[in-house]
Amino acid sequence: MILKTTIQGVTTAVKGLLLTVRHLFAARQQRQVLDIRRDDYFEQGQGVTTVQFPKEKMPIPEVARxxxxxxxxxxxxCDLCAKxxxxxxxxxxxxxSPEAIGKTxxxxxxxxxxxKFNIDMAKCMYCGLCTVVCPTECITMTDQYDRSTTKLTDLIYGFAEMSEEDIAQRKEEWTRFQAEKEAAKKK
Structure with a gap:
């Protein structure tokens, strides 16, 4: 019984070592660079299979999210993307705003x-629903994917450009407009 177990252990170890040596010599070949959209992309079995990031990058499909x-x-x-x-x-x-502020x-x-227009990419599940519902197509998925960070708060991106003073001023303008509108109704 002990002899049988020992033989199985040695056989398993030799098979594992042979597989390792085979991969070691196969790694001398460079894996061919293929476009990820090709049907045979994942069928490459020979050569180095890792991408040496950041020197080399995987090809990105045009419709990537x-x-x-x-x-x-x-x-x-319009708030449709948030909804x-x-x-x-x-x-x-x-x-x-009391009047039109411009055109897109x-x-x-x-x-x-x-x-305020903040997107928390740490929460985002990259579904793309926000890009589909946007009537002006101002929110899009880019091909940028390497935004590594050690702090989750670094993944909150703010796109609004208004300062606190501007926000207070615009709110005051709207309040004044509403008050004038109400006063005109009472006359």
């Missing part, structure tokens, strides 16, 4: 200021 980006000048602060987000990683705060690149009229 990685880092979110917002073109705040095109945002009409569509299943994990609530988008935080938006809007300030109303597609001609949509802007009537709200973006006081």
């Amino acid at each position: 990685y880092q979110l980006d917002v073109e705040i000048d095109d945002c009409i602060v 569509a987000c299943p994990v609530d990683c988008i935080e938006i705060e809007a300030v109303k 690149s597609d001609g949509s009229v802007k009537r709200l200021y973006a006081a």
Whole structure:
């Protein structure tokens, strides 16, 4: 019984060592660079299979979903992206304006200021639902994927450009406009 167990142990060790030596000599070959969209991409069995990051990078498909980006000048602060987000990683705060404040690149009229527009990429599940519902297409998925950090708070990206003074001033303008509107109704 002991002899049989010993023979099985030695046989298993030799098989493992042979496999290791075979991979050692196969690693001298460089793995061919193939486009990830090819059907045979995952069938490469020979050569070094690791990518030497950051010198080498994996090819990224055109429809990849990685880092979110917002073109705040095109945002009409409609809040649809935050409502569509299943994990609530988008935080938006809007300030109303008494008149139109401008137009987006597609001609949509802007009537709200973006006081806060934060995206917490630590919470994001990269589903892309926020990009689908955006009427002005100002929120997009980029091909940036290497945003490594040791602090989760570094993954909260703020896209709003208003200062605290600007926010207070815009809120005051809206309050004044509402008061004037109410006063005009009473006359």
